[in-house]
Amino acid sequence: MLSAASPTVLAADAAPNPWFDPSYVTENWDTILAYLGEHVRLTIAAVVLGALLALPLALVARRSRWLAAGVLGVSTLVYTIPSLAMFAFVAPVTGLSATTVLVGLVLYSLVILVRNFLAGLQSVPGDVQEAARGMGYGPVRLFWQVELPLALPSFMAGIRVATVSTVALVTVGVIVGHGGLGQLITGGFNANFYRAEIVTGAVGCVLLALVADLLLAGAERALTPWARRVRS
Amino acid sequence: MSLLQEAFQYLNDPFNWTRPNGILDLAAQHLRISVTAVLAAMVIGIPVGALLGHTGRGGGFTVALSNVSRAIPTLALLTVFAVTPIGFGPTATTIALALFALPPILTNTYVGFRGVDPDVVEASRAMGMSGRQVVFRAELPLAVPLLMTGVRTAAVQVVATATLAALVAGGGLGRIITLGFRQQDYGAVLAGAILVALLAVGTEVLLSVVSRLVTPGPSRFALGRVRTRRSATGAVTAAP
Numbered sequence: 001m002l003s004a005a006s007p008t009v010l011a012a013d014a015a016p017n018p019w020f021d022p023s024y025v026t027e028n029w030d031t032i033l034a035y036l037g038e039h040v041r042l043t044i045a046a047v048v049l050g051a052l053l054a055l056p057l058a059l060v061a062r063r064s065r066w067l068a069a070g071v072l073g074v075s076t077l078v079y080t081i082p083s084l085a086m087f088a089f090v091a092p093v094t095g096l097s098a099t100t101v102l103v104g105l106v107l108y109s110l111v112i113l114v115r116n117f118l119a120g121l122q123s124v125p126g127d128v129q130e131a132a133r134g135m136g137y138g139p140v141r142l143f144w145q146v147e148l149p150l151a152l153p154s155f156m157a158g159i160r161v162a163t164v165s166t167v168a169l170v171t172v173g174v175i176v177g178h179g180g181l182g183q184l185i186t187g188g189f190n191a192n193f194y195r196a197e198i199v200t201g202a203v204g205c206v207l208l209a210l211v212a213d214l215l216l217a218g219a220e221r222a223l224t225p226w227a228r229r230v231r232s
Numbered sequence: 233m234s235l236l237q238e239a240f241q242y243l244n245d246p247f248n249w250t251r252p253n254g255i256l257d258l259a260a261q262h263l264r265i266s267v268t269a270v271l272a273a274m275v276i277g278i279p280v281g282a283l284l285g286h287t288g289r290g291g292g293f294t295v296a297l298s299n300v301s302r303a304i305p306t307l308a309l310l311t312v313f314a315v316t317p318i319g320f321g322p323t324a325t326t327i328a329l330a331l332f333a334l335p336p337i338l339t340n341t342y343v344g345f346r347g348v349d350p351d352v353v354e355a356s357r358a359m360g361m362s363g364r365q366v367v368f369r370a371e372l373p374l375a376v377p378l379l380m381t382g383v384r385t386a387a388v389q390v391v392a393t394a395t396l397a398a399l400v401a402g403g404g405l406g407r408i409i410t411l412g413f414r415q416q417d418y419g420a421v422l423a424g425a426i427l428v429a430l431l432a433v434g435t436e437v438l439l440s441v442v443s444r445l446v447t448p449g450p451s452r453f454a455l456g457r458v459r460t461r462r463s464a465t466g467a468v469t470a471a472p
Contacts, residue, residue, distance in 0.1 A: 080436050081429045082392035084399070088409045088425035092235050092418040165302050171305040172396060175413055185311050189400055193315040202308030209303035 021196035023082045032184070032200065038098070039208060042173070045102055050109030050162060057110075058117035059076030059143075066120060075111040079102055083108070083172040091205025101173035108169060109162040116158025153227065156220040160213055167209040169200075181205050238419025239426060255408070255427065261322070262404035262431070265397070266390045273386060278379065281338045285345025285375070286367055294342045298335040306332060306393045311400050325397040325404075332388035332393060335445050340382025344375030373448045380443030384436065391435045396427050403432065441445035 025032065061071040072138025081089075086104040094100045124147045134147045148155075179186070184201030188194040221228065242248055243360045249255045284290040309328045314320035318327070348439030356370040408424030411417075 076436075077433065080388055080392070080432045082395045084395045084405075084406055084433055085425035085428040085432075086411055088421045088427075091413070092422060161302070163298075168303060168305040171307040172399075174307070174399060175410065179307075182305065182307055185305070186399060189311050189314070195315055198308075198311050199317060201438075202305065202312060205305045205308060206303050206328055213303070 014096075017193065017195050019195050019199050023202055024196040028197075032181075032204070035181050035201075036204065036208070038178065039167070039170050039205075042098065042105060042170050042178070042180060042213070043163065043208075046109050046166050047113075047159060047163050048175055049106045050113050051159065053106070054110050054113035054117050057114050058121055061114070061118055062121050068122075071114060071118065073116055078107055079111045083169055084175060087172060089174050090110050096176045096178075098173075098178040100176045100186060101170065101178045104122075104173075105169060109166050112162040112165065113158045115133035116154050116161070117151075120154030120158070123154060124150045140163050149224075152224055153220070156216065156223070158218075160216045163212050163216060164209045167205060167212060171205060181208070235418055235422060239422035242358050242423040243356050243426070253407075255405070256404060258405050258407055259427070259431070262391070262406075264386070265322055265326050265329065265404060266394050266435075268331035269390050270333050270383070270387045271392075272326070272330040273337050274383060276330075277334050277337035277382075278341050281341025281379075281382075282345050282367065282372070282375075285342040286371060288346065291342065291346065294335075294339045298339045301332070301335040307399060308394055310397055310402065314400050314402070320401050322403060325394065325402040329390045329393060333390050336389065337379075337382040337383040340378050340385070341375065344378030344382075345371050348374045377443070377447050380439070380446060384439040384443055387439055388432055388436045392428075392432045451466065 007026060011100060057071060061068045083104065086107065087100055088104045090100045094103060128150065129142065132142050137146065170180045173179035173214065174182045174186045177183075181201045181204045184197050184204070186196030188199075191197065243255075247254070281294070303413065306328070308324060309331060313324035313328045316324070318324045350371055352374065353366060356366045360368065394404045395409070396408035397404050398410040405424060405428050408427065409421050412419075412421035412424060
């Protein structure tokens with residue numbers, strides 16, 4: 001430890017420094033909203049772009065076992081790279097901008113999504129595909145009307161996982177100054193361990209993740225009305 | 233690609249490795265924190281997961297735990313422990329990382345014990361094994377592949393996450409990256425990123441070899457991670 005003081009002389013212990021402080025939230029509402037907006041924008045952009053890239057990849061990968069193994073291997077490798085290192089790899093190219101964070105996040109969500117998309121497509125029974133082809137379905141119609149509905153639960157599960165972990169990962173963007181609510185966490189840390197700000201950022205992240213997950217769960221229910229009938 | 237050259241120049245300078253708080257110091261600190269955290273999580277997670285899986289209770293609890301844990305930003309947990317009376321430093325980092333390693337180990341142990349064929353358990357009972365013997369001699373060997381998957385996932389995650397400790401003045405190899413950003417020395421940033429990525433990938437490779445060695449029976453390829461397995465609530469492991 002270079003600059004770390006010994007635990008006993010923390011300035012945090014001297015002055016009143018509550019964990020929860022409603023007045024902090026009300027007084028800094030505009031700042032919090034701005035960070036929240038950035039957080040949400042980054043998350044949505046990362047998941048949408050990741051899905052747009054993952055779908056063609058999964059469609060190509062399922063054509064052969066070698067391609068599928070290659071895609072899974074590369075995705076495991078990418079997933080292993082620590083987020084801070086990922087942003088550090090990207091930062092020299094795109095600089096200290098939100099783009100740096102976005103590129104890193106897209107890579108992670110892409111990796112999660114391509115696995116789930118592939119699993120979903122592979123779970124479509126061969127009999128069903130054959131029957132559809134026998135009825136004269138072309139490849140495009142086969143995908144939209146047969147495979148996509150059957151693979152949808154797996155797709156949605158992947159999107160939910162990707163969304164929740166992206167919300168958590170955005171905070172690491174503080175390294176380039178675009179960490180959404182993560183800015184509050186490090187901001188409070190640097191402002192002499194101001195606990196109210198840290199807790200606001202942390203709780204905000206968790207709430208955002210839960211809300212996003214609930215919304216997606218609702219969307220999944222709405223998109224798969226047949227599943228409800230079977231289950232009930 | 234002068235940047236890559238700068239990075240290699242940084243890595244090629246012996247002084248950067250051996251000076252106090254150089255690469256070797258930081259790597260040792262990184263590994264010490266990671267190993268302690270994973271061991272602590274194993275000591276808690278494996279017995280609890282085995283007990284829950286053996287008795288077949290608490291399945292909803294473990295799944296919920298691992299899902300909620302993914303929503304909590306690592307950075308938040310690292311920071312929160314640093315501003316408690318524990319103070320910032322290796323202890324706070326270790327506790328935060330151990331908490332992060334717990335869900336994958338607990339869940340995978342639970343799933344491993346739960347997934348043991350009931351016929352096998354019944355057969356062992358019929359052969360006169362006591363409850364303890366059933367756990368240690370029938371269920372545990374069959375649960376080892378999944379258990380090791382949990383440990384591997386947790387370990388890779390911890391090694392990766394320990395990097396973030398540098399954002400809140402903790403130690404570890406992440407320091408090279410944060411320091412590089414602060415000094416706008418992108419060569420050092422890249423060098424740090426390479427080191428951290430290699431360490432994480434190395435952990436993954438090492439532990440897959442270990443898990444294949446400790447898996448009883450004919451050797452087979454490591455099982456796919458639980459992450460790819462779909463359940464009603466999503467996958468089981470957490471984010472890096």
